[in-house]
Amino acid sequence: MSDIAERVKKIVVEHLGVEAAQVKEDAKFIDDLGADSLDTVELVMAFEEEFAIEIPDDAAEKIQTVGDAIGFIKSNAKP
Amino acid sequence: MFDLNGKTALVTGASGGIGGAIARALHRQGATVTLSGTRAEALEQLKVSLGERAHVVAARMDDAPDIDRLAKEAEAAMGKLDILVNNAGITRDNISMRMKDEEWEKVLQVNLTGTFRLTRAVMRGMMKRRFGRVISITSIVGVTGNPGQANYAAAKAGLIGMSKSLAQELASRGITVNCVAPGFIATPMTDGLTDDQKKGILARVPADRLGTPEEIAAGVVYLASEEAAYVTGQTLHINGGMAMI
Numbered sequence A: 001m002s003d004i005a006e007r008v009k010k011i012v013v014e015h016l017g018v019e020a021a022q023v024k025e026d027a028k029f030i031d032d033l034g035a036d037s038l039d040t041v042e043l044v045m046a047f048e049e050e051f052a053i054e055i056p057d058d059a060a061e062k063i064q065t066v067g068d069a070i071g072f073i074k075s076n077a078k079p
Numbered sequence B: 001m002f003d004l005n006g007k008t009a010l011v012t013g014a015s016g017g018i019g020g021a022i023a024r025a026l027h028r029q030g031a032t033v034t035l036s037g038t039r040a041e042a043l044e045q046l047k048v049s050l051g052e053r054a055h056v057v058a059a060r061m062d063d064a065p066d067i068d069r070l071a072k073e074a075e076a077a078m079g080k081l082d083i084l085v086n087n088a089g090i091t092r093d094n095i096s097m098r099m100k101d102e103e104w105e106k107v108l109q110v111n112l113t114g115t116f117r118l119t120r121a122v123m124r125g126m127m128k129r130r131f132g133r134v135i136s137i138t139s140i141v142g143v144t145g146n147p148g149q150a151n152y153a154a155a156k157a158g159l160i161g162m163s164k165s166l167a168q169e170l171a172s173r174g175i176t177v178n179c180v181a182p183g184f185i186a187t188p189m190t191d192g193l194t195d196d197q198k199k200g201i202l203a204r205v206p207a208d209r210l211g212t213p214e215e216i217a218a219g220v221v222y223l224a225s226e227e228a229a230y231v232t233g234q235t236l237h238i239n240g241g242m243a244m245i
């Protein structure tokens, strides 16, 4: 389901206003993509909405890179 | 100016003197309001007198699950929440040497912890919509202190510090967080004072009278308005000149 990766990247591009090319799987939201802590909260909210899932706070804290987000969603989103 | 048509507001402690006046004033400016408190009957009465654009959600501010339910039901009833007025508050006065743990904890729980919980619960929607107004009713006593009110003064000072922190966290998302600090206002809370106490208080009030709930409500309307978008982290003192800070 690479579709998930594409949708995650699209949200990150739109939300953080970064170039699609920058949004690599190992890119860190805060260190590499210029997000602040409130942006990361909002990204999690956007992922929850897009994929109709709940991301609990302790899981959200571990989502630091684009790949982390894709991984979490892949293993938790309904097929 | 200060048009609130299309805006929605949740007022806690709306069954009380100041909260009732705040709900009326917001409603008069065009806002849809949700009235909260513990006495459902008093809230229903106010709702009836307001007519359209009014909802009631009773809840206890010292009960965490109840606070989450309040946030959810208010948002569901109105479709969104733009303005939160944290007005519910209690006193349990006692000189510190005699103050019981229960008196301390109860006042902190209702006035400060409950307010934080409710504010946290409504922030998400405000962040998404890039608009929010959080207005907490603190007190002059939170800034000046008052003998017999160590618990109340601590909770009210806490609200000011909390609001300044939230204001900094949320400013970039179009959310302002402010306090209104009443001096002595004529309500059931101050009706309990003896004539001697009232005289003593008035001696310290240059305006030489108690304030009215409507005078507090007017400050809340201002802070809730679009016009006040650039005001955040502030405390608006409405006290007849009792303390100039």
Ligand SMILES: NC(=O)c1ccc[n+]([C@@H]2O[C@H](COP(=O)([O-])OP(=O)(O)OC[C@H]3O[C@@H](n4cnc5c(N)ncnc54)[C@H](OP(=O)(O)O)[C@@H]3O)[C@@H](O)[C@H]2O)c1
Binding pocket: B012, B013, B014, B015, B016, B017, B018, B019, B036, B037, B038, B039, B040, B042, B059, B060, B061, B062, B087, B088, B089, B090, B110, B137, B138, B139, B140, B181, B182, B183, B184, B185, B186, B187, B188, B189, B190
């Ligand atoms: N009056 C003054 O001179 C003055 C001065 C400075 C600051 N203030 C502040 O202004 C605010 C309103 O005061 P007021 O004079 O209007 O007092 P009030 O008439 O006694 O109203 C207090 C309100 O708080 C609600 N409340 C109390 N405990 C609650 C709980 N556990 N859960 C939910 N709601 C609760 C009450 O609801 P129920 O009655 O339905 O339980 C009531 O609506 C308070 O925060 C107060 O500290 C007042």
